[in-house]
Amino acid sequence: MQHIMAEQKNTIVEIRNLYKSYHRESLIVPVLYDITFDIAEGEFLALMGPSGSGKTTLLNLIAGIDKADKGSIHVGDVDITTLSETELAHWRANNVGFIFQFYNLIPVLKAIENVELPLHLTSLPPKERHQHAEMALAMVGLTHRMDHYPSEMSGGEQQRVAIARAIVTDPTILVADEPTGDLDRVSAEEILTMMERLNSEMGKTIIMVTHDPRAAQRAKVLRHLDKGYLNNDDSQNPI
Amino acid sequence: MMILKILFRNAFHNKLRSSLTILGIAVAILAFGLLRTVISSWYAGVEAASTSRLVTRNAISIIFPLPISYNEKIRQIEGVKIVSYGNWFGGIYIDEKNFFANFCVEPRTYFELYPEFVLDPLQKKAFLADRKGFVAGRKLAARYGWKPGDTVTLKGTIYQGNWDFVLRGLYSGRDETVDESQFFFHWDYLNETLKKTAPGRADQVGFYMVGVVRPDVAPDTAIAIDKSFKNSLAETLTETEKAFNQGFIAMSGAIVTAIQMVSFVVIIIIMAVVANTMAMTTRERTGDYAIMKTLGFGGKDITILIFGESLVITLTGCVIGMILTFPAAKAFGSTLDNFFPTFIVSTDTLYYDVLAAILIAFLAAIIPTRHAIRIRIADGLRRIG
Numbered sequence: 238m239q240h241i242m243a244e245q246k247n248t249i250v251e252i253r254n255l256y257k258s259y260h261r262e263s264l265i266v267p268v269l270y271d272i273t274f275d276i277a278e279g280e281f282l283a284l285m286g287p288s289g290s291g292k293t294t295l296l297n298l299i300a301g302i303d304k305a306d307k308g309s310i311h312v313g314d315v316d317i318t319t320l321s322e323t324e325l326a327h328w329r330a331n332n333v334g335f336i337f338q339f340y341n342l343i344p345v346l347k348a349i350e351n352v353e354l355p356l357h358l359t360s361l362p363p364k365e366r367h368q369h370a371e372m373a374l375a376m377v378g379l380t381h382r383m384d385h386y387p388s389e390m391s392g393g394e395q396q397r398v399a400i401a402r403a404i405v406t407d408p409t410i411l412v413a414d415e416p417t418g419d420l421d422r423v424s425a426e427e428i429l430t431m432m433e434r435l436n437s438e439m440g441k442t443i444i445m446v447t448h449d450p451r452a453a454q455r456a457k458v459l460r461h462l463d464k465g466y467l468n469n470d471d472s473q474n475p476i
Numbered sequence: 477m478m479i480l481k482i483l484f485r486n487a488f489h490n491k492l493r494s495s496l497t498i499l500g501i502a503v504a505i506l507a508f509g510l511l512r513t514v515i516s517s518w519y520a521g522v523e524a525a526s527t528s529r530l531v532t533r534n535a536i537s538i539i540f541p542l543p544i545s546y547n548e549k550i551r552q553i554e555g556v557k558i559v560s561y562g563n564w565f566g567g568i569y570i571d572e573k574n575f576f577a578n579f580c581v582e583p584r585t586y587f588e589l590y591p592e593f594v595l596d597p598l599q600k601k602a603f604l605a606d607r608k609g610f611v612a613g614r615k616l617a618a619r620y621g622w623k624p625g626d627t628v629t630l631k632g633t634i635y636q637g638n639w640d641f642v643l644r645g646l647y648s649g650r651d652e653t654v655d656e657s658q659f660f661f662h663w664d665y666l667n668e669t670l671k672k673t674a675p676g677r678a679d680q681v682g683f684y685m686v687g688v689v690r691p692d693v694a695p696d697t698a699i700a701i702d703k704s705f706k707n708s709l710a711e712t713l714t715e716t717e718k719a720f721n722q723g724f725i726a727m728s729g730a731i732v733t734a735i736q737m738v739s740f741v742v743i744i745i746i747m748a749v750v751a752n753t754m755a756m757t758t759r760e761r762t763g764d765y766a767i768m769k770t771l772g773f774g775g776k777d778i779t780i781l782i783f784g785e786s787l788v789i790t791l792t793g794c795v796i797g798m799i800l801t802f803p804a805a806k807a808f809g810s811t812l813d814n815f816f817p818t819f820i821v822s823t824d825t826l827y828y829d830v831l832a833a834i835l836i837a838f839l840a841a842i843i844p845t846r847h848a849i850r851i852r853i854a855d856g857l858r859r860i861g
Contacts, residue, residue, distance in 0.1 A: 330772025
């Protein structure tokens with residue numbers, strides 16, 4: 238049923254015949270083979286697979302922070318594999334929100350400043366930037382922690398700040414790489430609930446890499462990678 | 477604005493490391509500043525030389541004298557305004573370690589030719605009236621506690637015997653660059669004594685100081701003076717006071733070059749220290765830079781962050797070093813005032829300090845910046861965790 242619903246929505250990400258390998262000195266290590274699939278607008282996709290299966294690499298390619306060897310990735314109308322580094326940086330700033338396993342907040346910036354950081358690449362005036370950041374922090378329930386530095390917050394709180402930073406620019410897609418990997422169970426549940434709400438209430442397209450079945454359970458669609466190959470038969474979430 | 481905020485906070489995020497680096501830079505700038513001041517003190521005589529004064533000496537060497545009879549001949553040469561003369565006396569006060577410059581001069585013309593030596597008119601009158609009188613610089617008198625009326629004995633090295641003098645005046649420098657540690661007495665006192673004790677050495681002078689009417693006539697006047705004594709028993713060499721003083725400095729050129737080299741070595745060492753700090757800092761922040769690149773910030777922003785941080789740390793150390801240079805130079809100068817009568821931190825030295833700091837900051841940041849810009853985002857993110 239969910240699979241059918243996904244097909245009815247517009248495709249936001251279209252991946253075709255994607256290959257990626259890494260070069261280690263003279264050694265070429267293939268990571269992804271002929272990946273082809275679509276992600277519908279408003280989808281909450283979980284990419285699962287064992288370590289070394291290529292799921293983070295695939296996520297990085299979709300988010301435009303790595304370059305494919307071959308194939309195409311259309312996000313909206315843009316084939317991001319054809320963009321230069323500068324164009325990609327600009328594209329990422331406008332279209333992608335990032336959530337990482339280790340939160341990756343800037344340690345010398347307060348929570349509000351971390352959230353405000355991506356808005357400095359927009360033309361918003363300072364006052365509006367601050368308002369937007371405050372709103373984003375309010376959405377993750379951290380208004381009271383806005384003047385705190387990352388080192389003064391728990392892991393769960395830091396990840397919520399990272400989510401606020403990811404959504405503050407209202408991006409086309411949200412990518413999350415093991416967002417609960419460094420959290421205790423309670424905090425992990427909170428983060429997953431938050432992501433679920435972003436998807437269901439705000440219609441955000443979320444692509445999440447995880448090896449945690451509990452986290453994957455929250456996604457609407459599941460894709461499985463194994464040794465660089467995508468299993469195209471498991472688009473519905475059986476979990 | 478946010479970039480500047482990150483830059484400044486990054487610079488002082490690791491307080492211990494930043495403080496130690498800043499301290500290292502401050503000490504290096506202090507050492508650099510002092511060494512530069514030693515060099516500029518060495519050249520102080522050259523810098524203070526007047527463009528309207530010439531020095532005439534024996535063409536063979538400064539150690540050979542000239543006849544006193546040249547005085548009148550030089551005075552009559554076109555372009556000459558005033559002529560004075562004198563000898564290096566080379567006397568020792570009590571012990572050889574008490575070194576100071578002591579000259580016998582023709583006092584009336586000498587003080588007219590050197591208006592930078594400011595002498596009270598009454599003291600000048602007393603000095604001129606007393607053939608055994610002498611004038612000392614303010615600093616020299618203070619060093620040995622001499623007061624007007626005191627008798628001071630110098631032991632002659634070039635002119636044997638003990639020579640008694642009475643302090644008649646203390647001169648001050650017109651400005652802080654003037655050497656206030658010299659000793660002047662009457663040439664007549666030396667000459668008359670020599671007439672009795674060593675007649676063959678009488679009526680001779682070590683050098684003539686010649687004042688010209690205008691600085692632009694100095695070269696032609698110098699040629700004219702030397703031409704007048706061509707083919708005589710004592711041919712002359714006349715040059716500007718600056719060139720004459722430079723000739724003395726050239727004798728110790730190797731020492732000056734060594735000091736200059738040491739000052740540059742200090743800069744190179746501290747450059748390595750700052751480069752090491754920046755390399756560690758950049759390596760530590762690889763994840764931060766990767767995140768910023770992920771969010772859409774470009775190489776230009778990363779460059780500003782790293783170069784800016786390097787500049788903030790280096791300039792902070794530089795300012796502290798520059799502030800410390802003044803009391804250190806004062807202490808250094810008073811300890812070694814026998815050798816460096818004027819030990820003043822010049823504006824040029826401060827410019828060199830700032831220039832050196834900026835150079836250190838930029839050179840130290842080049843490789844870390846290149847690395848931070850070139851690293852793939854995915855590799856940068858992998859460093860976290």
